[in-house]
Amino acid sequence: MKNKSFTLLIEQLEQIPSIGKKSANKIAYTLALENKILALNLANCIENAVQNIQQCEICGGIAEGKICEICEDDTRLYSGMLCIVSNPKDILIIEEANIFSGIYFVVDDAKRIDFEGLRANIKLYNIQEIIFAFSPSLMSDAMILFIEDKLKDEKLIFSKIAQGIPTGVGLDNIDRLSLTRALEGRAKI
Ligand SMILES: [Zn+2]
Structure with missing residues (x-):
């Protein structure tokens, strides 16, 4: 299949709440072609956020670490x-x-x-x-x-x-x- 990575990126972007097909296409184009630095920074931020952010043990809010x-x-x-x-x-x-x-x-x-x-x-x-x-x-x-x-x-x-x-x-x-x-x-x- 041609442009497999591009299609996959659009599919994943479409999973994000409030992002429709049109926006997903636009964002995928920006990330994959127009601004690769932004894309890599974004990938890095997402990875860090997923690893470090959790619910606060006291209030249940968003926390970097336990509290x-x-x-x-x-x-x-x-x-x-x-x-x-x-x-x-x-x-x-x-x-x-x-x-x-x-x-x-x-x-x-x-x-x-x-x-x-x-x-x-x-x-x-x-x-x-x-x-x-x-x-x-x-x-x-x-x-x-x-x-x-x-x-x-x-x-x-x-x-x-x-x-x-x-x-x-x-x-x-x-x-x-x-x-x-x-x-x-x-x-x-
Ligand atoms: Zn808290």
């Missing part, structure tokens, strides 16, 4: 606020918006929530407020109730971001201003 930068930062650990997100990449989005100075906790599946770890963090860092930063949906409302119920003996304030965030839209599709408003205007629950 993420946020969980290593004393000023953040003792802010009294813990933000619960449903995906590690939501932490990056909130961090990029520079609107939150506390710590995070990732819960991806209600059945597997590490309540022991969550309670340990609440106690250890003297957390007073839990903020749920889920995109609004029936599922996330159910998850909030479930978590709140499990933590009801911890004397916590619970709040959730809501304002300006449409139902069913992921945090990665929300502009920074709306996200800032949503966090500042968080409602107690």
